[in-house]
Amino acid sequence: QVQLVESGGGLVQAGGSLRLSCAASGSIFRIVAMGWYRQAPGKQREEVALILNNGRTNYADSVKGRFTISRDNAENTAYLQMNSLKPEDTAVYYCHAAGPGPAYDYWGEGTQVTVSA
Secondary structure, three states, X not given: XXXXXXXXXXXXXXXXXXXXXXXXXXXXXXXXXXXXXXXXXXXXXXXEEEEEOOOOEEEOOOOOOOEEEEEEOXXXXXXXXXXXXXXXXXXXXXXXXXXOOOOOEEEOOOEEEEEEO
């Protein structure tokens, strides 16, 4: 099992920045990718950013150029640096870790990000 604990959410004005952290523990050797998802009220959960073990990253079009995902393997922690935040970025942000197969699918409990206009 892998446990994920997010931190860093909060309330920020439009144009501001936040950094989310996701600390992983447990069977971390199983992790092949980590990512961030978000879910706004009344909407489906969507992928925001992904980072593979080889360092490759992928971003949703809506956050490209504003968000940066990174990972500190020594600390078993993934980060999401969010700049130039917009009200439409308001959502609960979830950390996700994936292993080598569909049975290896882990989620954090989520952290609220609220961007005021």
